[in-house]
Structures are given as C-alpha cells and as structure tokens.
Amino acid sequence: MGNKMPSLEEELFPSTPGKFKIERTHYMNRQFYRCFASSSTMFLWTLFLIALTASYISFHSFVGSGSRYLTASWGGIQWEKQIRVSAEIHRDGGMSVLVTGAAGFVGSHVSLALKRRGDGVVGLDNFNDYYDPSLKKARKALLKTNGVFIVEGDINDAKLLANLFDVVPFTHVMHLAAQAGVRYAMENPNSYVHSNIAGLVTLMEACKSANPQPSIVWASSSSVYGLNENVPFSELDRTDQPASLYAATKKAGEEITHTYNHIYGLSITGLRFFTVYGPWGRPDMAYFSFTRNILQGKPITVYRGKNRVDLARDFTYIDDIVKGCIGSLDTSGNSTGSGGKKRGPAPFRIFNLGNTSPVTVPTLVSILERHLKVKAKRNILDMPGNGDVPFTHANISSARMELGYKPTTDLQTGLKKFVKWYLSYYGYNHGGAIN
Numbered sequence: 001m002g003n004k005m006p007s008l009e010e011e012l013f014p015s016t017p018g019k020f021k022i023e024r025t026h027y028m029n030r031q032f033y034r035c036f037a038s039s040s041t042m043f044l045w046t047l048f049l050i051a052l053t054a055s056y057i058s059f060h061s062f063v064g065s066g067s068r069y070l071t072a073s074w075g076g077i078q079w080e081k082q083i084r085v086s087a088e089i090h091r092d093g094g095m096s097v098l099v100t101g102a103a104g105f106v107g108s109h110v111s112l113a114l115k116r117r118g119d120g121v122v123g124l125d126n127f128n129d130y131y132d133p134s135l136k137k138a139r140k141a142l143l144k145t146n147g148v149f150i151v152e153g154d155i156n157d158a159k160l161l162a163n164l165f166d167v168v169p170f171t172h173v174m175h176l177a178a179q180a181g182v183r184y185a186m187e188n189p190n191s192y193v194h195s196n197i198a199g200l201v202t203l204m205e206a207c208k209s210a211n212p213q214p215s216i217v218w219a220s221s222s223s224v225y226g227l228n229e230n231v232p233f234s235e236l237d238r239t240d241q242p243a244s245l246y247a248a249t250k251k252a253g254e255e256i257t258h259t260y261n262h263i264y265g266l267s268i269t270g271l272r273f274f275t276v277y278g279p280w281g282r283p284d285m286a287y288f289s290f291t292r293n294i295l296q297g298k299p300i301t302v303y304r305g306k307n308r309v310d311l312a313r314d315f316t317y318i319d320d321i322v323k324g325c326i327g328s329l330d331t332s333g334n335s336t337g338s339g340g341k342k343r344g345p346a347p348f349r350i351f352n353l354g355n356t357s358p359v360t361v362p363t364l365v366s367i368l369e370r371h372l373k374v375k376a377k378r379n380i381l382d383m384p385g386n387g388d389v390p391f392t393h394a395n396i397s398s399a400r401m402e403l404g405y406k407p408t409t410d411l412q413t414g415l416k417k418f419v420k421w422y423l424s425y426y427g428y429n430h431g432g433a434i435n
C-alpha cells in the first residue's frame with residue numbers, strides 16, 4: 001500500500017469539482033483491484049468506506065449548510081481562515097474593520113492605511129463594471145500583498161453579511177461601497193437605488209443585528225448641498241434641494257442611517273466627501289478622463305455655468321480624506337444596542353471633508369497640462385441640466401475640531417502625484433477605453 005491516500009480535507013474540498021470526480025474514480029478503481037486480491041482486506045476496506053461516509057455526513061451537518069459551502073463563491077474553511085487572518089489586530093487598542101467598497105478608490109486607500117497601523121481589515125466589494133474592473137483587481141492585488149483580504153460579494157447579500165459578522169466580531173464598519181458619479185444617474189438610475197438605498201439598508205440591518213454592534217462610518221457626498229448657495233457649505237445648511245438622483249440617494253442615506261441610530265443605537269458618522277482625487281483614482285472623474293484624453297490628443301469637454309461662469313470644485317486629495325476617515329473611526333464612540341435592541345443613545349455625526357479652497361475646472365486643466373507637458377484640446381460647453389452643481393466649497397471647522405482633520409495637499413501638489421502614478425500605471429500610450 002505505497003499509495004498516498006487523499007486527506008479528508010482534500011476529499012471534501014477539491015481544488016476543482018472536475019478534478020474531484022476524476023481522481024476519485026481513478027483512486028477507487030485502483031483500490032478495487034487491490035482489495036479483491038484478498039477477502040480480509042476487502043472486509044477492512046468496507047469498514048473504512050463506511051467510516052469515511054459517516055465522517056463525511058457528520059462533517060456536513062457540522063458546518064450547517066453543506067451545499068452552500070461547496071458551491072457558493074464564498075464560504076468554506078479556507079475562506080473563513082483568510083477572513084480571520086485578515087481581521088487580526090496587531091496593535092494595542094486596535095480595531096477590526098469591515099471595509100465595504102474596499103477595491104474602490106477611497107476604500108483601497110483606507111484599508112491599506114488601517115492595515116499599516118496594525119488594525120484588522122476585511123474588505124468587501126462586488127467588482128462591478130461601472131468602470132474598468134481590472135483597476136479594481138489591481139487594487140485588490142495590492143491589498144493582498146499587504147495582508148488585506150477582499151471578499152467578493154454585494155452589500156445586498158444579507159446572508160453573506162450575517163456570515164461575515166459570525167466569523168469576525170467587527171468593531172467598526174467603514175462603508176464606502178456605493179454607486180458613485182453624478183451624471184451617470186440619468187443613464188442608470190436603478191443602480192443608485194440598488195447600492196445607495198437597498199444596499200445601505202441591508203448593511204444597516206446586518207449591523208443592528210450583530211453582537212456586538214459595530215460603529216459605522218460611511219461616505220455621504222458634498223452633492224447633498226445641491227442648490228445651496230451659502231458658502232462655504234456648512235453641515236447646518238439646508239440639504240433638501242438635491243440636483244441629481246445621486247445626491248438624493250446620498251441624502252436619503254443620511255436619513256436612513258439616522259433612523260438606525262435612533263431606533264437601534266448604532267453609532268453613525270456620515271462623511272461628505274468633496275470631489276476626491278489622487279493615485280489609484282476613479283476613471284469616471286474629470287481629472288482622470290481629462291488626463292487620458294490629453295495624453296491621447298483627444299479633445300476634452302469643459303463645462304461652463306450660467307453667464308459663462310467657470311465651474312469650481314473643492315478638490316480634496318486622497319491622503320487628506322484617508323486621515324479624515326481614520327479620525328472618524330478613532331472618535332466614533334460605541335454603538336449601544338444589542339440583540340437588535342437599543343440600550344441608550346449613540347453618537348450621530350455628519351462632517352464635511354473638503355479642502356476649503358475651490359479651484360475652477362479650467363484651472364484644473366491648466367495644472368494637468370503643465371504636469372503632462374501636453375496642451376489640451378478644450379471644447380467649452382454650457383453645463384447641460386444633468387445634475388451638476390456650479391461650485392462646491394467646504395467649511396471644515398467641525399471636522400477640524402472633532403476629528404483633528406486638517407487637509408495639507410493643494411491641487412497642484414496632489415495632481416503631480418496623480419500624474420506620476422497614472423504614467424507608471426498606464427504609461428504614456430494607454431490607448432484602451434478607461435470607462
């Protein structure tokens with residue numbers, strides 16, 4: 001009997017289902033001939049096979065729903081192990097954070113920063129194709145080499161969320177998964193409802209039922225200020241005049257999270273991000289698509305507001321946003337509920353995270369031209385009624401006071417870092433479509 005027998009784990013969790021069948025048949029045939037060489041050996045083999053079958057059945061009842069573990073893309077012993085390892089905390093007083101949208105722009109940066117300081121991080125992302133999924137896969141690979149495991153799944157999958165909370169008692173959730181983009185909401189409105197409303201509620205349900213309940217920090221948007229004209233935008237200004245469906249779903253998110261805070265005692269911090277940019281950024285955003293088109297010698301469309309006024313944004317560099325996110329996690333305070341019941345009041349906070357110095361879109365283009373050393377072909381167009389707002393400008397005194405938030409990167413410096421990354425990632429001759 002010189003042949004190595006497959007271990008129980010190899011039998012139950014073959015690397016591919018096809019391999020399982022072939023190897024097993026082959027193995028059985030060999031054993032069949034050997035066994036029948038002697039009847040006493042045959043008796044022993046019968047006993048062995050009965051024992052093997054019994055342990056197979058009992059193992060399945062132990063894991064609860066065997067079919068899910070063997071057929072779903074998530075689940076299983078190996079999967080759980082990767083999650084536990086990724087969630088391990090390596091510093092005193094550290095936290096274990098579930099980061100949704102971890103393969104996204106902000107999500108990947110926050111995950112890395114948390115991991116580097118010793119916190120446990122598990123990512124969740126559905127890798128949808130709103131923009132080139134290969135960029136998301138590249139971010140995933142970067143996170144993997146830094147010890148962050150990203151689960152491939154959707155925040156609408158309540159079973160998956162419950163399972164994740166069963167495996168790891170997350171202290172915090174950094175919720176960054178969303179359908180982003182202001183103008184795309186006219187093309188695909190339902191994707192905003194799916195991720196920003198339905199997905200958010202499914203996540204809140206999972207958080208409220210988890211024991212212990214995590215504290216939640218999540219991404220709202222500067223777009224909630226909509227048609228507000230008070231500048232700079234303060235958290236106390238009105239936010240009931242959204243200009244796009246995207247903004248409306250983010251505003252709805254602020255109201256939805258408030259009810260979960262009120263009814264279930266979940267600690268909630270909503271962050272209104274102001275046009276975040278930087279390395280590993282989102283290809284659908286203006287600074288990114290302008291860079292691609294300028295390098296390819298293609299024209300760019302620069303929108304202009306009423307009365308030929310330039311549009312302006314309070315562009316905020318990714319590293320500053322990451323600091324704001326981590327400051328929010330560190331100061332979030334605990335959720336108070338348990339068993340789905342509120343035990344006392346919990347914090348409910350909303351902060352602007354901006355740069356406090358708006359820059360016009362034509363100036364953004366000029367900075368890019370300088371860094372790229374290529375002149376842009378500009379098409380100036382009156383802003384269509386597509387959900388855009390003319391300008392944004394953040395008042396950040398609240399975030400400064402409560403989170404110690406202090407942006408330090410101006411647009412010129414931040415774009416230089418972006419261009420450097422862009423050229424190293426795509427090269428000068430990146431010809432393929434980015435979106």
Ligand SMILES: O=C(O)[C@H]1O[C@H](OP(=O)(O)OP(=O)(O)OC[C@H]2O[C@@H](n3ccc(=O)[nH]c3=O)[C@H](O)[C@@H]2O)[C@H](O)[C@@H](O)[C@@H]1O
Pocket residue numbers: 180181182220221222223224273274275276284285286287300301302303304311312313361388
């Ligand atoms: O701060 C926010 O809340 C939002 O910031 C960005 O939205 P937006 O400011 O519209 O960012 P871009 O799409 O990069 O547009 C920036 C500016 O460039 C202008 N633009 C955009 C595209 C284009 O082809 N031409 C052009 O002039 C837009 O009108 C806007 O004024 C993000 O895309 C949203 O996900 C985020 O929530």
